[in-house]
Amino acid sequence: MPLFTTLQLAFAFGILGNGVSFLVYLSPLPTFYRIFKRKSTEGFQSIPYSVSLFSAMLYLYYAYLKKNEILLITINSFGTGIQLIYLTIFMIYATKSAKIFATKLLIGFNLVAFGAIVGLTYIFANENDLRISIVGWICAVFSVSVFAAPLSIMRRVIQTKSVEFMPFPLSFFLTICAVMWFFYGLLKKDMYIATPNILGFSFGIAQMILYAIYRNRKQQVLPDLSLMDIKEIAIDMKAVVVEIIQENVDDENKNKINKQEEVVSVDEKKDVEYNKQDVALTTSNV
Numbered sequence: 001m002p003l004f005t006t007l008q009l010a011f012a013f014g015i016l017g018n019g020v021s022f023l024v025y026l027s028p029l030p031t032f033y034r035i036f037k038r039k040s041t042e043g044f045q046s047i048p049y050s051v052s053l054f055s056a057m058l059y060l061y062y063a064y065l066k067k068n069e070i071l072l073i074t075i076n077s078f079g080t081g082i083q084l085i086y087l088t089i090f091m092i093y094a095t096k097s098a099k100i101f102a103t104k105l106l107i108g109f110n111l112v113a114f115g116a117i118v119g120l121t122y123i124f125a126n127e128n129d130l131r132i133s134i135v136g137w138i139c140a141v142f143s144v145s146v147f148a149a150p151l152s153i154m155r156r157v158i159q160t161k162s163v164e165f166m167p168f169p170l171s172f173f174l175t176i177c178a179v180m181w182f183f184y185g186l187l188k189k190d191m192y193i194a195t196p197n198i199l200g201f202s203f204g205i206a207q208m209i210l211y212a213i214y215r216n217r218k219q220q221v222l223p224d225l226s227l228m229d230i231k232e233i234a235i236d237m238k239a240v241v242v243e244i245i246q247e248n249v250d251d252e253n254k255n256k257i258n259k260q261e262e263v264v265s266v267d268e269k270k271d272v273e274y275n276k277q278d279v280a281l282t283t284s285n286v
Contacts, residue, residue: 010187014071017180021075024177025082027170032089041094043165046087046102047152053083054109055142061118062135062192065128071184136192143196147174147203154210163214171211175204 004012028049035041056079063072087106091099117138125131153166178200185194 006187010184011071013180013184013187017177017184018071018075020173020177020180022078024170024173025079027167027173028086030169031167032086035089035093039093041090041098043156044090045152046090046094046098046105049083049086049090050102050105050109051142051145053080053087053106054114055139055145056080056083057110057114058117058135058139058142061114062132062139065132065135136190140192140196144199147178147196147200151203154207157210157214161214163211166207166211168208168211168215171204171207175201175208178204 031044035044056076059072059076060080063069063076066072087102091102094102117135121131121134125134157163157166178197182194182197182201185191185197
């Protein structure tokens with residue numbers, strides 16, 4: 001007789017998956033504390049958080065359709081709430097263009113797309129099993145999107161040779177989280193949960209390899225400038241400009257003086273020549 005049944009093991013991995021997913025959702029906290037402290041989103045993007053919010057909402061709907069999926073409901077309810085908080089902070093401190101882009105993502109994913117999925121599955125899928133199958137496939141696709149969302153960050157890491165915008169805790173916990181939910185889905189024979197986490201594990205490993213390669217590279221971070229620093233820089237620039245103008249004026253004055261001296265010397269030479277001619281004429285007359 002086995003020590004644990006399949007359902008017991010699935011529940012255990014589900015609990016572990018909840019715990020690790022909880023840490024994954026909290027791992028961006030240092031990033032958003034930095035955004036809050038600097039009052040700027042700097043090079044951070046809203047794509048991972050928008051896609052993650054959409055994925056959490058989809059899995060909530062999937063769990064609602066499947067019934068008795070309390071472990072999926074608990075973690076995805078928390079995920080929905082925390083992603084909304086992150087996106088709110090992002091929208092407060094983002095640039096105008098970043099706000100517009102994030103707003104388009106939220107409207108496109110979380111209002112239009114999610115509303116269409118819920119509405120169409122209830123209108124055209126009469127049987128609950130069919131709804132579960134359709135929503136399950138959609139969840140699997142967007143789970144892959146959640147794992148693939150950091151690809152833009154990975155590209156930035158390779159270009160800048162800096163891991164400043166790819167926090168290691170997020171990459172690490174995403175990898176562990178993928179392992180836990182893979183076994184949960186495998187033991188419950190739910191391929192819509194198990195399959196995308198294979199890719200999630202692969203992306204997590206790739207991110208950690210990049211971190212190991214570039215973690216010791218110097219980060220090129222622009223210094224924060226206070227208002228006093230800006231004023232001092234402006235004063236210094238003004239002094240430099242005044243000095244340059246003064247040098248140009250001095251050079252022009254020198255050129256004018258040199259030209260006047262040249263004119264005077266030419267006139268003096270002419271006078272000498274005239275005098276010589278007068279002397280020559282006088283001599284010839286004599």
